[in-house]
Amino acid sequence: MDKSILFNKLVSFSASVHRVTYELTKDVKPDSITHVQYKILENIAVSQPVTPSEINDCMQMSMPNTSRELSKLSEKNLIEKISDDKDKRKQYIHLSSDGEILMNEAFASIEARFLERIQNATPEDLKDIERAMDILQSKLFSP
Amino acid sequence: MDKSILFNKLVSFSASVHRVTYELTKDVKPDSITHVQYKILENIAVSQPVTPSEINDCMQMSMPNTSRELSKLSEKNLIEKISDDKDKRKQYIHLSSDGEILMNEAFASIEARFLERIQNATPEDLKDIERAMDILQSKLFSP
DNA sequence: CCTCTTATTTATCAATTGATAACTAAATCA
DNA sequence: TGATTTAGTTATCAATTGATAAATAAGAGG
Numbered sequence: 628m629d630k631s632i633l634f635n636k637l638v639s640f641s642a643s644v645h646r647v648t649y650e651l652t653k654d655v656k657p658d659s660i661t662h663v664q665y666k667i668l669e670n671i672a673v674s675q676p677v678t679p680s681e682i683n684d685c686m687q688m689s690m691p692n693t694s695r696e697l698s699k700l701s702e703k704n705l706i707e708k709i710s711d712d713k714d715k716r717k718q719y720i721h722l723s724s725d726g727e728i729l730m731n732e733a734f735a736s737i738e739a740r741f742l743e744r745i746q747n748a749t750p751e752d753l754k755d756i757e758r759a760m761d762i763l764q765s766k767l768f769s770p
Numbered sequence: 771m772d773k774s775i776l777f778n779k780l781v782s783f784s785a786s787v788h789r790v791t792y793e794l795t796k797d798v799k800p801d802s803i804t805h806v807q808y809k810i811l812e813n814i815a816v817s818q819p820v821t822p823s824e825i826n827d828c829m830q831m832s833m834p835n836t837s838r839e840l841s842k843l844s845e846k847n848l849i850e851k852i853s854d855d856k857d858k859r860k861q862y863i864h865l866s867s868d869g870e871i872l873m874n875e876a877f878a879s880i881e882a883r884f885l886e887r888i889q890n891a892t893p894e895d896l897k898d899i900e901r902a903m904d905i906l907q908s909k910l911f912s913p
Numbered sequence: 914c915c916t917c918t919t920a921t922t923t924a925t926c927a928a929t930t931g932a933t934a935a936c937t938a939a940a941t942c943a
Numbered sequence: 944t945g946a947t948t949t950a951g952t953t954a955t956c957a958a959t960t961g962a963t964a965a966a967t968a969a970g971a972g973g
Contacts, residue, residue, distance in 0.1 A: 630888065633900055634881050640903045642816075643911035644787045649830075661929065673785070679951065687792070692931065694952055716939050716950040738777050745773065745910070752909050757776055759902035759909075760783045766895050766902075767888070768786035804959065822921065835961065837922055859920040859969050915973090922967075929960070934953105941948070 637767075651740045655733040659703065663688075664696055665733075668705060668722070672730040676709075676719035705729060780910075794883045798876040802846065806831075807839055808876075811865070814849060815873040819862035848872060 656665040663686075670685055671677055683693040697720065700706045705726035711717040722730060745753070799808040806829075813828055814820055826836040840863065843849045848869035854860040865873060888896070 630885055630896070631881070633888075633896060634884050636900060636903050637884060638816075640907055640911075641787055641791050643907055644784055645791075647911050648784050648788075663930070673781070680949090688930095689932070690951065691933080691953080696930095698952085714940070714950085718951075734781075738774070741777050741780065742773055745776075748909065753773070753776060755905050756910050757779060759905040760779050762898050762902040763906070764783055764786055766891065767899050768783075768790050806960070823919090831960090832962070833921065834923080834963080839960095841922085857920085857970065861921080916971100917973100918969105918971075920967100920969085922965105924965085925963085927960105927962085929958105931958075932956085934955090936953070937951085939948105939950080942946085943944100 647744075651737050651744075652733075655736050657729065660700070660705070661696075664700055667693075667696055667700065668726060668730055669733075671706060671720055671722055671726075672734075675721040677721075678717055678719060682720070700726075790887075794880050794887075795876075798879050800872065803843070803848070804839075807843055810836075810839055810843065811848060811869060811873055812876075814863055814865055814869075815877075818864040819852075820864075821860055821862060825863070843869075 656662065660668070666686060667682060670682060674681075679690065679693050679697060682688070682697070683690055686693070688696075697706065697708070701708065703725075704723055706720055707723045708718045708720050711719060745756075748756070799805065803811070809829060810825060813825060817824075822833065822836050822840060825831070825840070826833055829836070831839075840849065840851070844851065846868075847866055849863055850866045851861045851863050854862060888899075891899070
């Protein structure tokens with residue numbers, strides 16, 4: 628097995644993933660928030676509660692910028708901060724009810740596009756897709 | 771097969787792909803160009819020659835902004851433009867020799883990280899990975 | 914030839930993002 | 944207790960990016 632050929636496949640594969648991700652998520656972000664803010668909300672949505680520090684690790688931002696964007700999200704009533712009882716320096720951030728609504732709508736619209744995309748797939752296709760994602764997840768994309 | 775479960779898998783799968791892509795490509799961009807400029811060079815590298823119009827379709831930019839960034843890349847001697855003989859409005863853009871060197875180095879460093887990542891994979895693992903990518907490419911990520 | 918469309922450029926401006934320094938407040942440690 | 948580290952904030956500034964209007968210049972169609 629030539630690993631260089633595999634690498635080339637990975638390049639075109641990840642280009643495809645990025646393109647499809649783009650198509651599925653296109654325009655789901657409301658105009659009231661910026662792209663970075665939407666990404667932060669996505670991050671919070673899938674792993675809430677999170678601390679600001681965790682956010683800037685995942686998102687590759689600096690603390691001051693993360694803090695600024697979180698403040699803006701807070702002003703827009705999309706997130707809530709609660710400070711840790713034990714260590715009062717820490718904060719736990721989670722979506723507010725408005726934030727939950729916003730992200731639920733976003734995910735619902737992404738899912739609808741996904742279902743459209745796989746509407747013609749047979750049950751065996753779906754099984755194949757599921758198995759293929761499991762394989763890559765465990766053999767190539769696991770930490 | 772529950773399609774909603776499959777959708778959830780896709781969400782976490784694409785998050786993994788994006789994270790690994792980030793790790794593989796981290797810091798390969800030289801400081802002399804911006805992120806967007808690097809992305810444009812990547813785009814040109816994999817499908818040269820391209821026209822400015824094709825670039826802004828792929829990259830979701832507006833023509834004026836594409837034009838500006840291409841001019842900057844041209845000033846930095848990373849790309850060359852040649853206009854079509856038949857239709858003189860059109861231009862074909864390709865990497866200059868400096869641009870080729872830059873992108874070759876970038877890809878070499880990405881490939882080295884990839885090889886490191888799969889160094890402990892068995893030949894069967896590699897076959898599995900390859901097959902899984904083929905399946906997803908054809909059943910989920912094809913246009 | 915005259916209009917219309919296509920491909921690209923130039924210019925300009927606002928918004929977003931990134932980077933840095935300096936700060937507060939709470940925890941840890943010695 | 945006092946020094947140091949950790950978590951997060953505030954303020955500021957430059958760079959990047961996005962958006963829009965208006966121009967050029969070549970092809971296409973009647």
